Amino acid sequence: MIQTNNLTFQYQGQPLISFPDFKVKGSEALLICGESGCGKTTLLHLLAGLRQSLSGEIKIGEDKTSAFQASKMDQFRGENIGIVYQNSYFIESLSVLDNLLISPYSADRERAMIIAERLNISDILLRKPNRLSVGQQQRATIARAVMNSPKLLLADEPTSALDNKNCKQVINLLLEEANSNNAALVIVTHDDRLRSEISACIDLNSYIN
Amino acid sequence: MYRFEFIYQLIYTEMLWKIAWKNIIHKPLNTSLCVCLLIFGVAIISLLLLIQHQLEQKFERDLQNIDVVIGAKGSPLQLVLSAIYHLDAPTGNIKLEEARKIMKNPYVKEAIPLAFGDSYMGFRILGTTEDYLNKYNAKFLSGSIFSKSMEAIIGSDVALRSGGQIGSTFMGTHGDSKGGHIHENHPYTVVGILKKTNTVLDQLVLTNIESVWQVHSQENAHQSQLDTIHASSLDFDHDHKHTHDHEHTDHIITADSMEITAILLQYKSKMSALNMPRIINEQTNMQAVLPALEINRLFYMLGIGATTLKFIAGGIMLMAGFSVFFVLYGRLRERKYELALMRSVGYQPRHLFSLLVLEGVILAALGYVIGWILSRIAIHFINQQAENNHNLQFGKEWIPGEEFLLILTFLIGIISALIPAWQAMRLDVSEIISEK
Numbered sequence: 001m002i003q004t005n006n007l008t009f010q011y012q013g014q015p016l017i018s019f020p021d022f023k024v025k026g027s028e029a030l031l032i033c034g035e036s037g038c039g040k041t042t043l044l045h046l047l048a049g050l051r052q053s054l055s056g057e058i059k060i061g062e063d064k065t066s067a068f069q070a071s072k073m074d075q076f077r078g079e080n081i082g083i084v085y086q087n088s089y090f091i092e093s094l095s096v097l098d099n100l101l102i103s104p105y106s107a108d109r110e111r112a113m114i115i116a117e118r119l120n121i122s123d124i125l126l127r128k129p130n131r132l133s134v135g136q137q138q139r140a141t142i143a144r145a146v147m148n149s150p151k152l153l154l155a156d157e158p159t160s161a162l163d164n165k166n167c168k169q170v171i172n173l174l175l176e177e178a179n180s181n182n183a184a185l186v187i188v189t190h191d192d193r194l195r196s197e198i199s200a201c202i203d204l205n206s207y208i209n
Numbered sequence: 210m211y212r213f214e215f216i217y218q219l220i221y222t223e224m225l226w227k228i229a230w231k232n233i234i235h236k237p238l239n240t241s242l243c244v245c246l247l248i249f250g251v252a253i254i255s256l257l258l259l260i261q262h263q264l265e266q267k268f269e270r271d272l273q274n275i276d277v278v279i280g281a282k283g284s285p286l287q288l289v290l291s292a293i294y295h296l297d298a299p300t301g302n303i304k305l306e307e308a309r310k311i312m313k314n315p316y317v318k319e320a321i322p323l324a325f326g327d328s329y330m331g332f333r334i335l336g337t338t339e340d341y342l343n344k345y346n347a348k349f350l351s352g353s354i355f356s357k358s359m360e361a362i363i364g365s366d367v368a369l370r371s372g373g374q375i376g377s378t379f380m381g382t383h384g385d386s387k388g389g390h391i392h393e394n395h396p397y398t399v400v401g402i403l404k405k406t407n408t409v410l411d412q413l414v415l416t417n418i419e420s421v422w423q424v425h426s427q428e429n430a431h432q433s434q435l436d437t438i439h440a441s442s443l444d445f446d447h448d449h450k451h452t453h454d455h456e457h458t459d460h461i462i463t464a465d466s467m468e469i470t471a472i473l474l475q476y477k478s479k480m481s482a483l484n485m486p487r488i489i490n491e492q493t494n495m496q497a498v499l500p501a502l503e504i505n506r507l508f509y510m511l512g513i514g515a516t517t518l519k520f521i522a523g524g525i526m527l528m529a530g531f532s533v534f535f536v537l538y539g540r541l542r543e544r545k546y547e548l549a550l551m552r553s554v555g556y557q558p559r560h561l562f563s564l565l566v567l568e569g570v571i572l573a574a575l576g577y578v579i580g581w582i583l584s585r586i587a588i589h590f591i592n593q594q595a596e597n598n599h600n601l602q603f604g605k606e607w608i609p610g611e612e613f614l615l616i617l618t619f620l621i622g623i624i625s626a627l628i629p630a631w632q633a634m635r636l637d638v639s640e641i642i643s644e645k
Contacts, residue, residue, distance in 0.1 A: 041643050050553065050639040071557045078555015085642055089550040091228060093235030103554035104224060144554070156642075 001025050002047065002152050002184045007056035007066075009042055016054070019043050020202055024184035026151070029175060031195065032188045034204035040188040043204070044156050047186060048083055049073035061151050078105040082145030082183070084174070086157035088137035090129035096140050097125040106147035115143045118180075119173060135166055139173065146177045153183040159191050171197045225560060228551075229567040232544075233575075239540065240572060243532035247576020247618065248583060250526035254614055255584035257515055257522070260591075262608045264511075268294070268504050271409045273344050276482035278498050279303070279311060279489065280471035285498040286507060292323060292471035293500055295333050295409055299325050302468035303495045311489060316481035317474055319344075325470040326421035327381030332367045334381050334397070334414040336421035336469075342403075344473075345410045351375055352401030358420045362401035364411040373399050381424060395424045422467055526621060533572050533625035537565055541629055548633055549641040558634040565630035566623055573622025577615060 007019040017039045024030045034040050045051045047058060049065055058066040065076055077083075090099050100112040116122045119139045124132060132140065138158070145153060155174055159167040171187075171194055178185035187194065195201060233240050271294055280288040281301030290297035305322075312320035321344065324336035335341075339354055342362075352375045355362060363373050373379065377399050383390040397416060405411055474497075476482035486497035541548075548561055585605045592602050 045639040045643070048553065050642070071559070074552060074555055074557040077553065083553050085553075089546050089642075091231075091547045091550065093231040094228065098227065098231075102224065102228075102551070103556075104560075105555050107224065148555075 001059075001061055002186065003059045004047075005057040005059075007043070007046060007058065008054045009039070009046060009051070010054050017042065019046075019056075019204070022202055024186060024200075026182040026184055027179050029178060029185040029187065029198045029200060031198045031201040032186065032204060033190060033192075033195070033201055035190060038204045040190070040204055041156055044154055044186070044188045047152070048081055048154055049077050075105075078103050079148060080151045082148060082150035082153045084138075084141050084145045084153070084155040084158050086160060088129075088134075088141045090137070090140070092128065092130055094129075095126050096121065096129060096132070099129060099140065100125075100144050100147055102144070103148055108147075112143075112147065115146060118176075119143045134161065135169075138162070138166070138170055142170070142173055142177060146181050146183070149181050150183050153178050153181070153185045155185070155187045155189075157189050157191065158187065159189065159194065164193065167191070167193055168197070225564050225567055229564055229571055233568060233571055236540075239536050243529055243536050244572055244575050244579070246525055246529035246532055247573060247621070248580040250522050250529050251577050251580025251614065251618055252583040252587065253522035253525070254519060255581055255611060256587050257518055258610050258614065259584060259588060259605075259608050260603060261511075261515055262610065263603050265508065268508075270407065272500060272504065274475055275344075275473045275500055276476045276479070277474040277486055278471055278500050279308065279474060279495050280498075282494060282496045285496065286503050288471065288496065288498050289500045289503040291325075292473065293409070295335075295413065299470045300496075302470055303472075305467050305469050307493055307495060308469055308472055311474070311485075311493075311495075312472060314485070316477050316485065318477045319475040321473040322418060322469045323471045323473065324418045324421040324468075326416070326424060327383050329367070329379055329381055329397075329414050330371050332364070332370070332412055332414050334361070334416060334421070336416055336418035338417070341415065341473075342410075345406050345408045347406055347410055348404045350402045350404045352399070355400055355415070355417050355420075358417060358423055359395065359397055360400040360416065360420070361397040362403060362415045363399055364403050364413045364415075365405040366411040367414055368402045373402070375399055375402065395420075418469060526617070529576065530621040530625045533569055533622060534628065536572075537568060537626055537629035538632070541632055545636055545641050548636055549638045552636070552638045553642070561636070562630045562634040565633050566626045569622040569624075569626025569630075570619060571622075573618045576622075577618040580618075581611075 001024065003023040004019065004021050006021065008016055009019070010016045019039070022030060032040055032043060042051065046053050049058075049068065052070075053066055056066065057064060060076075060080060063076065063080075065073060068076060090096075091102060094102070097109075097112060097116075100116070101107050101109065106112075112125075113122070116125055119142060121136060121139050121143060124136055124140075129137065129140070142158075145155075153174065158174065159170050162170060174185060174187070175197070177183075187198065275293060278288055278292045280292055280299065281303050283300030287297050288300045291299045308322065311317070312322070319340060321337060321340045323341070326334035326336055328334060342354065349362075350365070350368075352362070361379075363371070367373065371379070378396040379399070380391050380393055380396055397414070397420070403410060474482075474485075476485065482499070486499060489495060489497035551561060551564075552558075588603050588605055595602065
């Protein structure tokens, strides 16, 4: 479960952004839509604790993460949050399997195997990430994001680079994984195709300006 | 809670090691240059330390308490190197008659005559007295001291190489070189084998002085004279015994006309050890040398060369340090996404710092280990090159002082990684991920 309260943020020399309050329960999904530059990614990074908000409150489960120290937040993120970025990031020198096990809070090989099976990447676990197709990379990224059985699953434009078929596949995978981990799923996107899949939606455009 | 913290730390560390190691071998071209530089720096310094340490130790051990060496005029260093260390050819011979005058000097505590003979399998055959054995605290593995001419004692290395046993015989080869003229008419019989002393004794064949004369003078057609020589005819006693057996006078005169190669002297006081050489050098046609002085000079000269080499090796190490820095710093740009990823899966800034330092440490460790092995391989080849010179063989063991090189190498790895590590620690994850 994730809940926000009066979140604001300000870049140096730029106008203050205040974000709408929202609440997502476990196994539920929320779309945050809006044009580029409206602060979608900023909001996602605030939720992930990669940035500190100017004011307001974020609550994940029972923890008020907006009050956490930086290093405490790193640990909390490792234990409770899964993130799927727009681009796939891997440690190039490690195999896909080791990339799944990369987090200090999810070094469980058995779980990696189960998740890989579910996401249909079992046969590529020993390859290096740069040998994967874009679709495989996307699935490996999702697999890594749920390795720690997260309470919160965040996705930043997960489908913008994908064709319709892959787009539908990825969004289904995200929903399934959020469901099987009982995680709150928050997707930040400007991809209108997702609106037909997820009904709950906040349009940031209407809050900014 | 603390227990969990601890387990997390362990997991962190293990994965960090894996990432660090994989990163280094992932792009070997990038890292091989700085490892190569480290290897060469370490190898050169290690080799220098090894050779210097062993040379000094060896020279000190073999010097014992020899105050003065007397031999034919020539290079003083050559005399010392030949008479004490058997590393060089002798400067020439001296008349026994003149030598004996010095040996009987009341200030002399002990005088050991040396007559260089031939060689056996490249090992020098040295005519001397029992005092020489005592000087190096020689102990017999088997057998005993020679009691008459043409009996020989062999040092431990000689025994090992030749397989010689008590009672076996061998011929000397003229001069020091292999393949010289072999004195076939004069076989030596092994009567004693010495335990290893780690001194020059290990590489010598010892016999009495008469044997050396006998072999050579016969070749020089002095046969009739020398047939009469036997051990008791010689008086090397410095106590100046006037009760000398007069029926041997003829033989002594015969012996006095003979030559020996050098005398090793120990004086009763350091003062006379300092004064005597001047007198000998001025008043006789022999030369007297203070070996400690010569060896100090030799080490001083070697030291200049060694210092130069150390500076060069130090320069290489410095460059290695820079290259570690450049490799880590340069790859930071392409690795920033990986580092950002690590942050987003739960690593804290201090873990990224440790990761980079760990990579520096691994590079240093690679450089040190391979460099150390390389220095030992180099010693192996140096030993092979100097195979004919049994006195110049080096061990491959760990040498005191090498721990400083180890620490230095690791410090270079760590310090070179500090700035890149600091940069890695301060990466703004959100910014890096947003920019793509």
